[in-house]
Amino acid sequence: MNTExxxxxxxxxxxxxxxxxxxxxxxxxxxxxxxxxxHIETSLSEGAITTSTAPKMMxxxxxxxxxxxxxAHVEPLWVSDSYIAYxxxxxxxxxxxxxxxxxxxxxxxxxQTLTSVDSLxxxxxxxxxxxxxxxxxxxxxxxxxxxxxxxxxxxxxYVVAAGKVxxxxxxxxxxxxxxxxxxxxxxxxxxxxxxxxxxxxxxTHAKSPYPTRWQAKGTTSQTLTLDNLAxxxxxxxxxxxxxxxxxxxxxxxNDVIVDLGCGNGVLGVNALALAPEAKVIFVDESYxxxxxxxxxxxxxxxxxxxxxxxxxxxCLEALLERSQRPAVTKILCNxxxxxxxxxxxxxxxxxxxDSRDLLVKSGHLVxxxxxxxxxxxxxxxxxxxxxxxxxDKKFVILGTAKR
Ligand code: SAM
Numbered sequence: 584m585n586t587e588x589x590x591x592x593x594x595x596x597x598x599x600x601x602x603x604x605x606x607x608x609x610x611x612x613x614x615x616x617x618x619x620x621x622h623i624e625t626s627l628s629e630g631a632i633t634t635s636t637a638p639k640m641m642x643x644x645x646x647x648x649x650x651x652x653x654x655a656h657v658e659p660l661w662v663s664d665s666y667i668a669y670x671x672x673x674x675x676x677x678x679x680x681x682x683x684x685x686x687x688x689x690x691x692x693x694x695q696t697l698t699s700v701d702s703l704x705x706x707x708x709x710x711x712x713x714x715x716x717x718x719x720x721x722x723x724x725x726x727x728x729x730x731x732x733x734x735x736x737x738x739x740x741y742v743v744a745a746g747k748v749x750x751x752x753x754x755x756x757x758x759x760x761x762x763x764x765x766x767x768x769x770x771x772x773x774x775x776x777x778x779x780x781x782x783x784x785x786x787t788h789a790k791s792p793y794p795t796r797w798q799a800k801g802t803t804s805q806t807l808t809l810d811n812l813a814x815x816x817x818x819x820x821x822x823x824x825x826x827x828x829x830x831x832x833x834x835x836x837n838d839v840i841v842d843l844g845c846g847n848g849v850l851g852v853n854a855l856a857l858a859p860e861a862k863v864i865f866v867d868e869s870y871x872x873x874x875x876x877x878x879x880x881x882x883x884x885x886x887x888x889x890x891x892x893x894x895x896x897x898c899l900e901a902l903l904e905r906s907q908r909p910a911v912t913k914i915l916c917n918x919x920x921x922x923x924x925x926x927x928x929x930x931x932x933x934x935x936x937d938s939r940d941l942l943v944k945s946g947h948l949v950x951x952x953x954x955x956x957x958x959x960x961x962x963x964x965x966x967x968x969x970x971x972x973x974x975d976k977k978f979v980i981l982g983t984a985k986r
């Protein structure tokens with residue numbers, strides 16, 4: 584992995600977390616980060632952005648902490664939906680002697696981190712001078728964030744966003760126009776572009792259309808009511824893989840279940856419908872996913888909330904790192920197969936490896952996936968084999984036990 588970020592006259596060593604699992608061709612920053620840094624530095628030094636004291640800055644969706652490290656000297660507020668982005672920032676601040684302090688899984692200095700869920704109710708002490716946004720992949724997340732920032736910005740706030748040219752679509756620009764005001768873009772440079780928006784005070788504070796709510800039939804034919812915050816996987820309807828899992832899921836009363844990569848928590852909530860005594864640990868790297876899962880336990884089985892845990896983690900590492908690991912008997916997993924825009928199976932591999940390490944002896948891992956993903960090959964390597972529990976033309980559910 585290329586880790587030396589050299590720009591203007593400053594140098595940082597930057598990794599993508601977790602460093603050991605990264606492909607050598609990957610790096611922690613992209614041309615949109617470079618464009619943002621160059622533009623903001625030039626605008627500050629040439630007086631195009633004017634602030635009386637050190638600028639009050641908010642940074643959204645910094646993928647691996649490059650923006651947080653670069654602007655650490657202005658002590659920005661840093662908002663992300665991703666636990667992996669948060670851990671990358673933490674590692675990168677440390678590696679570059681920016682000595683982060685932490686409290687309750689948040690960085691308190693020199694950057695102050697907020698999760699995407701904290702930001703929904705956050706109101707800063709004073710207006711923000713500069714808002715920096717890396718355009719996220721999910722349009723709904725951008726929409727939620729633009730609605731959120733309406734509370735902090737004035738026509739004097741400098742709102743600048745950046746992304747790869749292909750991500751700056753008409754719909755993206757339409758959201759800036761709708762929620763902020765007049766919007767312009769820069770010319771493309773190294774395949775990225777900047778977006779500038781000026782707050783129009785005539786726009787009243789919009790009501791968020793999220794969470795999106797819909798219903799699904801669980802295994803017991805009980806109707807499950809599911810809330811989905813803006814950045815949740817398959818926000819608008821039940822995923823086809825999840826649907827097949829629901830049709831074939833079995834759990835028993837004394838199971839300790841992990842819903843791994845829980846999204847809105849549909850699999851874990853369905854497990855509670857089948858076995859109301861079971862304990863369920865919902866795990867995801869997206870804070871909006873975990874919060875949706877929590878809402879969905881409350882929507883469907885409010886009296887079971889104390890049997891449930893909601894854990895931000897990269898795969899299962901947060902549970903594996905505990906001095907007292909939970910005695911997990913069943914892991915349900917519909918693995919992600921995309922990261923950024925690339926199809927990848929390295930997260931599935933780590934999820935399966937972690938599952939083998941966490942499960943008690945004879946504990947089960949149940950995985951659903953598209954047939955072409957060939958998860959059975961991985962499961963054979965790690966567990967010695969896997970059984971087809973159900974399948975249709977596109978999907979297969981595989982079950983395996985720890986020996
Ligand atoms: N379980 C839900 C369902 O069946 O509808 C969601 C499944 S979705 C295919 C995969 C989930 O894995 C997403 O919610 C995503 O945020 C999560 N995820 C992606 N990378 C992860 C990682 N490294 N660690 C934990 N969760 C991850």
